Amino acid sequence: MKPRIAIDMDEVMANVEPKFQEIYEREFGKKITREDYWGQKIYGIREEVRYIRDFLHNKGFFRDLEVMPGSQEVIRELMEDHEIFITTAAMEFRSSFEDKYDWLHEHFPFLHWKNFVFCGDKSIIRADYMIDDHISNLEKFAGAGLLFTASHNIHEDRFVRVNNWMEVQQYFRSKD
């Protein structure tokens, strides 16, 4: 059986940052860059910014996110020797289900819906590898966790870090 890789969507396959930077600019009337919230999430920088996290509940939020550079090519390559499952913690956001499903079909048409998983607590996932930006997901995972760099996880050093999809590609190529 091929080794199985569980891949997270947000901040791994789908780039959430540009959309939140736009929202920030619209709400607070000034631009924000990644450096301004380095070390945390954009909505974690000040108390009065926290409410913009609620935009995640809006219908459509997840439908037009940018595709993370290299993710399509690398996932397609990984499929040759691995089972790929897309495992996303969608359950907090009822209105995200159809958006995420359509987004996956649009940008990753070579993946089968049988390999999509919408869940809450990722400890339910049985796989050999997990690529995720959230430490809490990797901590509960029984296989090998790869931490995909995001602003909020830069101080973490317990997991193999991958900064981008080229590094994911290198990691698995070096295993072959």
Next chain:
Amino acid sequence: MKPRIAIDMDEVMANVEPKFQEIYEREFGKKITREDYWGQKIYGIREEVRYIRDFLHNKGFFRDLEVMPGSQEVIRELMEDHEIFITTAAMEFRSSFEDKYDWLHEHFPFLHWKNFVFCGDKSIIRADYMIDDHISNLEKFAGAGLLFTASHNIHEDRFVRVNNWMEVQQYFRSKD
């Protein structure tokens, strides 16, 4: 850590049969009983009946299904000593996501969305027990599979069979 039970929705927590019997009667102008399709699914009995399976894609189909007798009480009891995850193969049916989510919240308000899983291939599920009416799901499961009786699985004898929720209750009580 508490042992974890993965529980299927359709034909285990949610009773799909009455709705399909209604559809059959409406489409073919005559009543059908469980005995008429014993040994298979209702839409498997004749070639010209097969299309009624497509009703599963209709928005609303999964929203008003009857709750399987005893499921609420027994699941609530099982939660005392087990982690409960609801694992449903929803991915084939895009329009089922919100319906299933709302149905769970309405009828099982004591379950947390963190413990809901919408998937396709259930081999991704990591749990100790799985209660399911589909043999294909139990075959790929690494833990102990409990086959919940449905018309289409009556000839199977490789798994522990539970005919109803009282038998699920007895099974787990006898383990304590």
